Amino acid sequence: AQKITQTQPGMFVQEKEAVTLDCTYDTSDPSYGLFWYKQPSSGEMIFLIYQGSYDQQNATEGRYSLNFQKARKSANLVISASQLGDSAMYFCAMRGSTLGRLYFGRGTQLTVWP
Amino acid sequence: DAGITQSPRYKITETGRQVTLMCHQTWSHSYMFWYRQDLGHGLRLIYYSAAADITDKGEVPDGYVVSRSKTENFPLTLESATRSQTSVYFCASVGLAETGELFFGEGSRLTVL
Numbered sequence: 001a002q003k004i005t006q007t008q009p010g011m012f013v014q015e016k017e018a019v020t021l022d023c024t025y026d027t028s029d030p031s032y033g034l035f036w037y038k039q040p041s042s043g044e045m046i047f048l049i050y051q052g053s054y055d056q057q058n059a060t061e062g063r064y065s066l067n068f069q070k071a072r073k074s075a076n077l078v079i080s081a082s083q084l085g086d087s088a089m090y091f092c093a094m095r096g097s098t099l100g101r102l103y104f105g106r107g108t109q110l111t112v113w114p
Numbered sequence: 115d116a117g118i119t120q121s122p123r124y125k126i127t128e129t130g131r132q133v134t135l136m137c138h139q140t141w142s143h144s145y146m147f148w149y150r151q152d153l154g155h156g157l158r159l160i161y162y163s164a165a166a167d168i169t170d171k172g173e174v175p176d177g178y179v180v181s182r183s184k185t186e187n188f189p190l191t192l193e194s195a196t197r198s199q200t201s202v203y204f205c206a207s208v209g210l211a212e213t214g215e216l217f218f219g220e221g222s223r224l225t226v227l
Contacts, residue, residue, distance in 0.1 A: 033213055045218035100145040100208035100216055104156035
């Protein structure tokens with residue numbers, strides 16, 4: 001069975017600093033994908049970044065990077081140069097064998113302060 | 115480019131009533147999903163559909179019914195609403211087959227009194 005664990009219910013970071021949001025996963029599938037989504041207070045789900053299990057390099061998208069450590073089964077999100085608009089709930093998710101079927105963690109509430 | 119639209123966005127109903135949440139997508143994506151979001155649980159899959167007339171259960175299907183007669187529509191019905199079904203419901207479809215990235219609707223907030 002697939003499982004995603006986010007152990008940080010809340011995180012605080014000062015503007016312009018970097019922050020790491022933790023995510024560990026468990027799966028028996030040899031091929032899987034890892035996602036991070038952002039949910040601002042307005043409620044919509046915004047896709048941030050994707051990492052395939054066979055990708056050799058860590059994924060990056062602008063200020064977002066995914067620190068993928070396959071042996072440790074971790075997929076931490078790193079946000080560089082935090083902005084006030086980064087304050088939101090962040091969800092880690094994993095795709096198993098069924099296309100589009102994602103398993104979500106419980107989320108981390110990030111607050112960026114000036 | 116409308117994407118995925120959900121209706122209603124907000125709904126208050128009473129225990130025992132039937133409620134249908136609508137989901138419409140304009141991309142002709144094959145796969146569609148219904149998730150519910152509850153505090154402390156993240157998002158959990160209720161039902162999904164691989165194509166018209168093909169549906170399957172997710173993690174928490176009890177108390178829900180789905181249908182998919184047309185590719186673009188994927189309604190979710192609560193046949194007899196219970197307070198435990200108070201939640202935010204998200205409809206989604208798969209955008210990129212290579213990754214399985216989900217595109218979400220704006221969500222429907224349902225309150226069952």
